[in-house]
Amino acid sequence: MSQNLNQFPTQNSDNSNALDLVELWLILWKKKWLIIVLSFLSCAGILAYSLTLPNMYKSSVLLSPQQEQQSGGLSSLAGQFGGLASVAGINLGGSSDKTAVYLEIIKSKDFLYEFIEKNNVKVNLFTAKKWDKYTEALELDDTIYKNGKWLVDEETQETLEPTSYEAYEYFVKKLTVKEDKVTGLVEISFEHIDPRIAKAYVENIVTLINKSVREREIAEKKESIKYLNEELANTNIAEMQNVFYTIIEEQTKSMLLAKVRKEFAFKVIESPIVEEQKSSPNRAVICILGAAFSVFFICIMVLLVHFIRDNKATNART
Template sequence: MSVETKSSENFNQDQGVVDLLLIIWGYKTLVCALTSLFVVISIVIALLMPNIYRSEVIVSPAASMNSNSLNSLSSQFGGIASLAGLSLPSSGSVDKVSLAIEIIKSREFINNFVEKYKILPQLLAVSSWDRESNKLHYDFEIYNSDENVWIAEEYQKNNKAPSVNDSYKKFREILSITRMKDSSLIKIAIKHESPYIAQSWVKAIVYEINQVMRNRDLIEAQKSINYLTKEIEKTNISNMRTILHSLVQEHTKTIMMANVREQYVFDVIDPAYLPEEKSEPKRFLIVILGLVIGLILSSMIAVVVSIFMKEKS
């Protein structure tokens, strides 16, 4: 392609841009009016959106006292036990931290959490929070707080209450769990219209998951002890009895630690704080977005009107 051809194409492109700008300038009143309308609409939307507060807690995995010992015993004597016809229970290589995170996200945990703390109205029907009185305002089209009655039509069809699926989806929207890069620390956060509720819920989540994981390990350890005790009674081989007694001791340590440690799976490094500033909405960005969208759409409308007027003439 020759230099003259390239120059010609660049000239045509520049000329096209100039023509487009001239069209927009010719309809500047229309463009300004429509852009202003979008800005006003975005301002109204931004002002109507309630403030959302975010509270978070930073936790670290609690040190496991027994899993290494159990794994060591199982790997060391598993072959001997299998030769004797026994199957030693193993703690496995399950990452309990990952398991705890997935449990927090699970339907069972969330639904049990909502039911235990009786937070369904605060979860699904809050419209705003009054800072001065520290009171929640509920959407009167969804929930009557005075009579404790769900009004929305979709809830009326479900025995006059939201379904567990409704509460689960909403809770997953306000819950976030993030593993911090280059560390074992984990950030658990809750967003809500009330900063006090956001703080109390994220505290409760850490407490509840520690309880759930503790109870799981207690049950598992007790089952293992029962199993090993039966195997001890069955075998007369002294070495095997020694191995099985060692495993019983390790599971007994698990039970002891589960009963002693309050922060069983997660140690709180930075407690949940009471947020003073809202995390969203970003009202300034909403207005800027309205301005950009309004400018683009109004410019497109100006070009379409210009083309239509030329064809008509």
């Protein structure tokens, strides 16, 4: 008996929910032409907006990290003289993988600030307005940059040139640096409305990181050799002198290798190209998602207006 009684509220609730859905559908059906017109106008606006978005082109380079291999002579001394070597800033380990460090350097402010200043990034990012695929001409926005100079705001008299930090923030959004944990390969890509600029920036990033790491390595080797020579001059123990000579020899070899090896941090596996196919925007997706959200929003607004009017009418009668 109690089970039968418990079933009645559930059935009533189901019927009530069904009636509510039918009522909502009838309200929307009565306003179908309004919904259709507003949806059409909304979709037309979204389509027009998507057409104003410039095509973006992404250029990528595939890199193989260069692992620094230490010689067997240094490795054999690691256990006995590792403490001495660490004081001199020398790594006597068998090998070292600094890929993660190099990738963080690429994304660091110090590295990108230098890159931004050397590659005219501010102009190419903030003033690039349109790129003609057929004439390969890049149109710049002459309202902020004209005749090779940044203009000044007439009201505030402040330059319209973005700051280095603003350029950094904008640049990072267009830059992608990722490492494949399985293969160990690194991909660096950059997106711009001019595919030639995207290609040039990717190439220049690889050149600059190799140059920066190589110069840093050479400077460290020089400091290590200088320290070892000073310690060598202060010791009369023949065994220690032999150790110093061995380490100095190996450090000198490493420094000379760094000077002649241009691809010091990364070796190019696949060079970047001037892409012909755009990477974004996906106008079809923008239009489909925009249309779906527009129709949903319009239906909600129609129902809201109906119930507000209905509530006002009920209050007026009472």
